[in-house]
Amino acid sequence: MRGAVLYAPGDVRVEDRPDPTIEEPTDAVIRLAATCVCGSDLWPYRGIEPVNGPSPMGHEYVGIVEEVGRDVHTIKPGQFVVGSFFASDNTCEICRAGYQTSCIHRQPGAPTGAQAQYARIALADGTLVATPDQPDPDLVPGLLAASDVLGTGWFGAVAAGVEPGKTVAVVGDGAVGLLGVLAATQLGAERIIAMSRHEPRQQLAREFGATDIVTERGDEGVARIKDLTDGLGAHSVIEAVGTQESMMQAIRSTRPGGHVGYVGVSHDVRLPGEEMFFSHVHLHGGPAPVRRFLPELIDLVCTRTIDPGKVFDLELPLDEAAEGYRAMDERRAIKTLLRP
Amino acid sequence: MRGAVLYAPGDVRVEDRPDPTIEEPTDAVIRLAATCVCGSDLWPYRGIEPVNGPSPMGHEYVGIVEEVGRDVHTIKPGQFVVGSFFASDNTCEICRAGYQTSCIHRQPGAPTGAQAQYARIALADGTLVATPDQPDPDLVPGLLAASDVLGTGWFGAVAAGVEPGKTVAVVGDGAVGLLGVLAATQLGAERIIAMSRHEPRQQLAREFGATDIVTERGDEGVARIKDLTDGLGAHSVIEAVGTQESMMQAIRSTRPGGHVGYVGVSHDVRLPGEEMFFSHVHLHGGPAPVRRFLPELIDLVCTRTIDPGKVFDLELPLDEAAEGYRAMDERRAIKTLLRP
Known part of the structure; x- marks a missing residue:
């Protein structure tokens, strides 16, 4: 698959990477409908946070479930799902109190990087929320915004x-x-x-x-x-x-x-x-427990009550991710949506 | 009257001082039934906060109202009252939200010092809360505790x-x-x-x-x-x-x-x-808006539901205030009650 990798400050490349696979029985693999560049991606891009070797980028994602591990029970292949930047079991005492980003089993939500065609998602049942139906294409940016910003x-x-x-x-x-x-x-x-x-x-x-x-x-x-x-x-x-x-x-x-x-x-x-x-x-x-709000936010987007997708004022093919970063770094764009 | 004055770190003296009088029409003058030494008094006593010249000490007080200014309407001479370390109008928007210690008219509660026989209390109607009746003497330490700690x-x-x-x-x-x-x-x-x-x-x-x-x-x-x-x-x-x-x-x-x-x-x-x-x-x-809680705390003390007066493990005549400070500084006493 194609995926974005940060090699050094200012150096983002989209290249051929291994397709993600189920590694843990609680994983899912999704095919991304859309992804984007985050303000927090600019910290390492600008060299303010260190870049320790080539790093797959991206943690905002919506897409279609391709495959799930044997311990995934509520999320099914074919569903359109929204997740966020940390994976959480959504069952521990901290999650139940609404702080899924401090889940006792917290881990990166998309460890293989979400600025890519496919992504492995950890703790799929706890992390992902499915939309009621396949959303209309014009709703996809709003759902992607729900994933993080x-x-x-x-x-x-x-x-x-x-x-x-x-x-x-x-x-x-x-x-x-x-x-x-x-x-x-x-x-x-x-x-x-x-x-x-x-x-x-x-x-x-x-x-x-x-x-x-x-x-x-x-x-x-x-x-x-x-x-x-x-x-x-x-x-x-x-x-x-x-x-x-x-x-x-x-x-x-x-x-x-x-x-x-x-x-x-x-x-x-x-x-x-x-x-x-x-x-x-x-x-x-602190790190927003997006998972707490996802069901409500998905509903507000799918019923067209809100249109948070308006924050995407630049849309590029995934292969042009480097320009997406540059435009945000130079404040030419508020937020860049990438189409895998 | 007699009152405690801090001259320098470690140097507290009880001496003859002018009797406080009504200075503003919103003032009251009270005769103290009891007063005490606060943990925060130890900061200047220990020299951790600067001592800028002789300072009258004390900001915890209960007592009988002697006299009120012409704009004091709810507090009356003869009432037994409890106040706290900041005076507040109790009517501004910040007070009504429960943050009387950030009142837009905030000022020191007992500017003449409460480790004394008498004290002038600013903004008496907003600052002071009267007990339902004259309290039994054994309730006085608990009411004094309500004033601050x-x-x-x-x-x-x-x-x-x-x-x-x-x-x-x-x-x-x-x-x-x-x-x-x-x-x-x-x-x-x-x-x-x-x-x-x-x-x-x-x-x-x-x-x-x-x-x-x-x-x-x-x-x-x-x-x-x-x-x-x-x-x-x-x-x-x-x-x-x-x-x-x-x-x-x-x-x-x-x-x-x-x-x-x-x-x-x-x-x-x-x-x-x-x-x-x-x-x-x-x-x-932050600085506790004691005034918010005083009506409830007075009720809990007067109905003998709680006995917060137990924190006073040393009681001395006002004239021995210096020993009261020393005992707290050396952690020989939790809190010293002073009898004027």
Whole structure:
């Protein structure tokens, strides 16, 4: 099969790779309908995370089940399925509490890489969720978004305590931040302030339900949020970047007693204890337990209630993955969909 | 009047000071029935926080209202009242959300110092809660505990998401940690693990409802908590110390999806972002909004449902405050009650 491999920062190649096979009796092999490039793929692509030898890439996937292991009982060949970046048994105490990304049997969801024609999926019964029917082709991008960025933005909104009547701010205008806006809308937020200085992203934020746009960052951005909220700060802030600056911007934009939901993967962040203490914020986040939300998100996409697939503003054949990475790295594209 | 003043680390003196008077129309002046030394008073006493000139001490108080300003309408002279360390209007949006210690009009609760015969209390209507009747003398220590350490332990338990069926761990065996145990018992925790290596404090923790005692600290303490919880960690951890070690011990003792409630005033703490991210814990805390809980806590004390006054294991006349500080500094006493 064809699959994308990262050899070194900036060096992604699509090449012939071995077809994945069932290795554990709980595995499935799927044929990908679509896959994509994640903001988190850019960390090693940019050399900020180390690249330790050639690495198969991709962890967002939807597709048709080709084959299942002998211990897979609920997932069947021929089903259209959505999974996410970590495999989970979905039965342990941690999974049952809704934290499948900390499952006691957690492992990479697509260890053979999902930017490929086929992928092996671990713990298939726990990890994969089948759609009710074969989806119409135009729904595939939305289902692919559910696999990671929608589920992550949704978790950010839930972790930020978004509910009807709340004022929400979103730090980060990548696909996750934009889908955090969409999630906040669905969860009933009264006011949603998107922090973005990029016109096309502001536009999409508004389509997803943002009521206000703040272009300032850092302390100036915080001051603007305070201006918009009677000097108090937002009730709920979704952090979707993962840097020291973005985390502090999120914490300082939140009113006392409010909630920060942080889903940007933390890089070199150190939170100052005394400021946290006196901020009175609730802080929660981490790798989104997308599996918790998948049944609901699949339903919202399949009933055409939401269209998270709009975050894909570039679509390329899998063989052109390198251009997909470049376009995202240069912020020419929000998110690249790849057709295997 | 007589009042305690900290001149320098280790140098507390009780001396003649001016009687407090009504300065703002929202003030009250109270005659103290009892006051006490707080664990947080030990930070400047030990020189860990700077002492900027002679400072009147004390912020925990119960007593009889002597006089009120012309804009005080609900609190009346002659009432027995309980207040806490910050004054709050109890009407702003932040107060109404239950975060009175971040009130938009927040100020020190007893600016003239509460380790004294009399104290001026700011924003009396918002800050003070009257008991239903004049309490029996044996209830006074419990009401004094409600003023700070019980309210703080209670907030720690609430912030840690304690509820029926949960396993709770408590880091810190000072008065706040011990009353965190009592709060967890009242909130219905199934199992309460107190972390303490001091026999008399272990004893009191058991009286307050602890089911298990862990004497190890740091990584070993974390390993013992994991041993006791099927390898997962506690659902809820109350942190009542405020150091880097105690915060990390609390975070690492919590299962993914669990809650850390931190009420130890942070000193030189830096929380590592990546570890926080992958820990999946909820983090909440800060200066306890004792005012939120006072009506309930006063009721529990006055109906003799709980006896938080047991944390006072040393009682001295106000004039011997210096010995009260020394005894706590040397860990000879858990908490010193002072009789003005």
